[in-house]
Amino acid sequence: MSLRLRLTARAAGEIDRAERWWQRNRLAVPDALWEDLRAAFAPLVQRPDVGVKVAGMRLHGTRRLHLDRIRYYIYYRVKRDDLVILSFWHSSRARGPHV
Numbered sequence: 001m002s003l004r005l006r007l008t009a010r011a012a013g014e015i016d017r018a019e020r021w022w023q024r025n026r027l028a029v030p031d032a033l034w035e036d037l038r039a040a041f042a043p044l045v046q047r048p049d050v051g052v053k054v055a056g057m058r059l060h061g062t063r064r065l066h067l068d069r070i071r072y073y074i075y076y077r078v079k080r081d082d083l084v085i086l087s088f089w090h091s092s093r094a095r096g097p098h099v
Helices: 009-025 032-046
Strands: 006-007 064-069 070-079 082-090
Touching: 006 009, 006 032, 009 032, 009 082, 032 064, 032 070, 032 082
Parallel strands: 006 082
Antiparallel strands: 064 070, 070 082
16 A cells, blocks of 8 residues: 655755755756655655654654765654655754654
8 A cells, every 4th residue: 555645844845945955056966856855755655664763753653764865864754644754854964853
């Protein structure tokens, strides 16, 4: 069974800001961000357990998946039949998002 992909407003905003930055600053690979997001979302909706459980998050069941090439984490959780993307967070940040 495949889960429905749902982005929170927060995650959508973070992805939008990252995409705008990427388009201005990564001219050699301008499509890398969306390529990697699509490549990550496809298996996540089938097997959400591939990500690592994150301790200390406010929302129970939060996991994250690292996108190596672009160096971002996707923070997500499963809620009923939805794969809910909670945050899109650059791995250089010292702390994770408050989700």
